[in-house]
Amino acid sequence: MTEDAKVTPWEVTGILGDTDYSKIADRFGAKIIDRAMKERIASYTGDLHPFLRYDVFFAHRDLDLILDAYSRGEGFYLYTGRGPSGKMHLGHLLPFMFTRWLQEKFNVDLIIQITDDEKFLFRDLNSGDLNRYTSDNILDILSLGFNPERTHIMVDTLNSGLLYNNAIKVARHINVSLAKSVFGFDDSDNVGKYFFTSIQAVPSFILSEILGRPIRCLIPYAIDQDPHFKVARDVMPKIGYEKPSSIISKFIPSLKGSGKMSSSDTTTGIYLDDDRKTVRKKLMKYAFSGGRDTADEQRKYGANPDIDFSFNVFRLLENDPSVVSRIYDEYRSGQLLSGEMKAMTADRISNLLEGLSINREKVKNNISDYMFSTDRFR
Amino acid sequence: MTEDAKVTPWEVTGILGDTDYSKIADRFGAKIIDRAMKERIASYTGDLHPFLRYDVFFAHRDLDLILDAYSRGEGFYLYTGRGPSGKMHLGHLLPFMFTRWLQEKFNVDLIIQITDDEKFLFRDLNSGDLNRYTSDNILDILSLGFNPERTHIMVDTLNSGLLYNNAIKVARHINVSLAKSVFGFDDSDNVGKYFFTSIQAVPSFILSEILGRPIRCLIPYAIDQDPHFKVARDVMPKIGYEKPSSIISKFIPSLKGSGKMSSSDTTTGIYLDDDRKTVRKKLMKYAFSGGRDTADEQRKYGANPDIDFSFNVFRLLENDPSVVSRIYDEYRSGQLLSGEMKAMTADRISNLLEGLSINREKVKNNISDYMFSTDRFR
8 A cells, every 4th residue: 555545434545455454553553463362362262253363353452451351350342333324235244243253252242333423424315314224234233143132232313412421521632633634634524524533432431431430342343443443542541431442354345356345336345135146146247356367277377365355255254264275275276266266155145144134034123122221231 | 893803702802891883793794773673672572671772682683583473473482591611690690681581571482501511612621510500500590580381491411412413414514614714713622612513503493393393593692602603594594494583782791891791700790699798899899980080070070871880780770761861860960979879789789689599599499390301392
């Protein structure tokens, strides 16, 4: 990536398939999740999620403090979120799979913030659309099977009282100059955008506020959200809270292998309601391939799996690393053809989506069980 | 006043005793309340409040539209507010007396916004102090005897859900550039300050929002709050509401006759809990006098009542204009001495304050009757 590549929550450029993420981590002041850290995590979780094994979640801030607290029996909680600006696609969903895994392995509370106010302030969406995306996205997320006892969906406009009253504590320590330098805003941006990061900071300390005692927060998020939480980490000690820790993922690339999977371009992303035929067609037609142009060449020279969209998604959906190694070798050597790789991944994706679709129907009537309420912590 | 005199809600300079308010009205794009308008008001109210008679409320925007709506039987509502940053003094209270009069004469709903969030964002106050000032100020305001059926105290942090969800509609139309030019902010100001004007705009349309039909809003306020409502008027049509109308007052000057009566300088203001002796002492010692240096000179040359603090307050507390004229003439001619003028006004003030103090005790147990709730409009 170039030095001046932009990585803000709303404008993402320069983060391509061959990005050197260690440089990004450095630039962002985060630490790479190295072998030692992976081993430490595995010592608590028993196994490693593919997202850790294959470095999708590649960096962290103060993850060690979370694990310290956990090992002392103090516990912690998870906080992640979703801006409901459209239908969810695979790229949106995968990080939630990882968060679900963290919740299960550590048996902790999880706050999922749905930032409908953000999308209102940043996009030209009306409240009807926002409400529809909000309900729809919540169902998609819950279809992954979060623990209903410990999962707390916080829709911003439904919790705006609690959020605003706590956000002003944060806002007092963020000036316009800082917001400009961190988010790339200018004077033509609306004042709601400037204020919003304070709202997004609240869940990172709200449990300490509600419980009346400090409890650490771990935030899994994609790198584009980093500016928000970097600001939050700077402000927290000034208002009497611990800095939240973070575990940071790369983007799930678009089918084309570069850029983020997009909500607006139907040819670059796989939607959760795409049927088996559509998924297969999209992969066949659009998925960036590391294979050769012809079957003959592929058999002769083999593929480059590292830059292949299908292989990269396949390994995230396969828990057994020996299977992944075998497929890697077969594809690398040319035994496996590009179309076969695509078909295999398409099947994996469709199996996942069909399972989620069934769960979605089941969870439909129980959404209220998952909704955030301060009473649930008392 | 000089052309570049600042009149923002937080920084007030240039508004001295001899200010040419018609120039200010012009500059602010407001209209002077002229004789015809006063007569029209009196045609509904029967009499004129001293604040109108003596041009304390001296300007307006679209007051005629309010009176049109009223005469068509459509009704309107009042909205005013208070930032709870300290004990209230006489200068704070007098505009509420006028608002109470408007409520009584037109028998309309009144929303009183208590902007504790504003004071949190703009001052270095902790929430303990803010809560104390909030309760205390509410009691002071209610001691004036508002109609409990139609008065709605909206404490921002107690209604922040409703406020934030509506404020983001406003915020989307206010950019940093506008906030800077209107409020004199710069990049070192915190993002909460920038956002706050959106919160203050909400009560000017919230009743239309709650009732689901347009109802006009009239906002009585002192000139220093004008930037907030000028912005609100610009934004309202963009989000589907009528522009609020306003009726605008001069500042009640400090005892010294210049500048605003201040909360922080105990020698320039009269607090609501000042006893009779203290009020008299403050007036005797500090009240700016239009009289002469000695009793002899005063008898010989007479006073200038127009610049005399005591006379100016006296006439606001006297409903009978013939009494005011008589006192004016006596003071002007030298019959009345400066000390006598001060003593008379001190008595009037103390009579008022003692009455309020009794009401304050009575209203103490009924505060909840006055608190804002959307249910009260349904």
